[in-house]
Amino acid sequence: MLTLDHYVELNEMFQQEELLSQLLEDSRAAIIVVDQHRHVVFASQVVLDLAGATDIRQALGRAPGDIFQCINANRSGCGKDENCCDCGAFLAIRNGLHGQDTDIECYMSIEADNKFMAKDFFVHAVPLWYKGEQYAILSLQDIGHEKRRRAFERIFFHDIINTVSAVKGLLQLLHEDLDGEHRELLDTVLPHFKLCVDEIKAQRKLMDAENSELELTIEPFSILELLQGLAALMRQSAHCSGKEIRVRADLDLDRLYSDRVLVHRVYMNLLKNALEATAKGGTIHLELAEQDSGFVLHVANPTYMPESVQHQIFHRSFSTKGPGRGLGTYSIHLLCTNYLHGRVWFESHPDxxxxxxxxxxQLYAEASSESISA
Structure with missing residues (x-):
């Protein structure tokens, strides 16, 4: 039976190795080193803070689940409960001790001081052969806040889409019972409600795209009708006050096989950006044409972009509109390049x-199935 003194000596040995100690202590991530028995021989201060430990001796010679007071470890000891075989940390340690690098997520339920809580970690494990003994180094990144954010986002978008869609349905029923001026007024309101629903769905897809969770729905649709509809809606918006939008395209354009919601988002952002960049009295020109088994849209506005803006225009958080903005051109580039298999570029001249x-x-190949993961 290995004693605490044995693990204290091992810890001191690691501490005396200046390069190794500096590497482990300087890391901003939580770092644990375990021996072939899966017992801790080193734990960084970040680990001690996460586990609520005040002294390294509270961690040495114990398995990681024991340190964090995992409910499975509380029952049988870390690595000994029947649930441990599916634990990300357990699998990472096992692989690391067998010489394999491993990246895996670990979901830990904790019961400490009569309180129940959960911790979610991204675990990276690498093998370490040191003075004739096999060890594994674990790096733990707390991803609980990200998991909670994504869960809340999904709930939020689900609820708000259902609510707005229900109101839209009621307005459509009301439309059937109205006539005269009231029906004309509702005819004006309904397209904006549809736009609202599309905007919410598009924003959800953008978040999914950023998290590599986006699934495309490929279907044929009239690209010209989509563009003309957006132009008609934006002409009624405050962005277009005192400005003009002109659309130029052949009337017999073929249909586009793509994700309609994503294309809607890309075109909408292009048009919004052009309107925001244009002073009153200015004109935005939209030109749509078939090209190389697809479509190219040119969106022209009369305003020159300074070179300092051009250099950063596709950066995620850059914006000319102030703090908290800056996803417009970034999302265009992200969606076009990573998901719609397209290209986006710009030219800007003072004159x-x-x-x-x-x-x-055209995404003909993907259209054979209902959806694809990009």
Missing amino acids: TGTVFSVFLP
């Missing part, structure tokens, strides 16, 4: 203004 261009290809 002619700025033109953003987006090419979207």
